[in-house]
Amino acid sequence: MTVLETGCVSLDVVGAAIGKLRHFGAEIAVRPVLSRLAIVVRLLGMSRYESSPRIWLTAVVVLHLITSIVHGAAHNGAHVPLSLAGSLFVFIVILAGPLVGLALMWWAERTGGWVIALAMAGSFMFGLLNHFVFASPDHVAHVASQWRPLFSTTAALLALTEALGFGLALRLVQKTENVL
Secondary structure, three states: OOHHHHOOOOHHHHHHHHHHHHHOOEEEEEEEEOOEEEEEEEEOOOOOOOOOHHHHHHHHHHHHHHHHHHHHHHHHHOOOOOOHHHHHHHHHHHHHHHHHHHHHHOOOHHHHHHHHHHHHHHHHHHHHHHHHHOOOOOOHHHOOOOOHHHHHHHHHHHHHHHHHHHHHHHHHHHHHHHHO
16 A cells, blocks of 8 residues: 555654655654654755845846946936947946856856856956046046936946855855855
8 A cells, every 4th residue: 555545654654754854964853743743844055034146146137237227328328438349348248248147047057157257257347447447438537417426326336236246156156066
């Protein structure tokens, strides 16, 4: 007779299942409930209150995209031109890079993490140099005064999301390497 036919599970079967779960790192608590055994299993790292680096990284990439779009609107409004090379860098590395990495992350976590990390590092350096270091029309102090608050705020938010995205992507890659 099977478990489905009898509706009962022998203690030997329960003990074997608990042993296998413990082998894979589960914490087991067995409590009697109305003369039957109720098995409560909590896998380590599976708490619903613990967030995965994937979820945080996805949120940062989306926030970075939104901030980039608003910053682009500030660029247009303030008539801050970019060179062809600058425009290509913005579209390929700053906008597409994190999104491509995010898509890759769901099939090849480590590869996607590296793509996001490299794109965010490149974006951070590009923005830091162009918005805060080099004296150019793209510097926050040289933007038209009516656009300066939006331009400066989004430039700072881009730097923040890029640094955060880089760190989270490295954490994801490190976590993935430790699993392998």
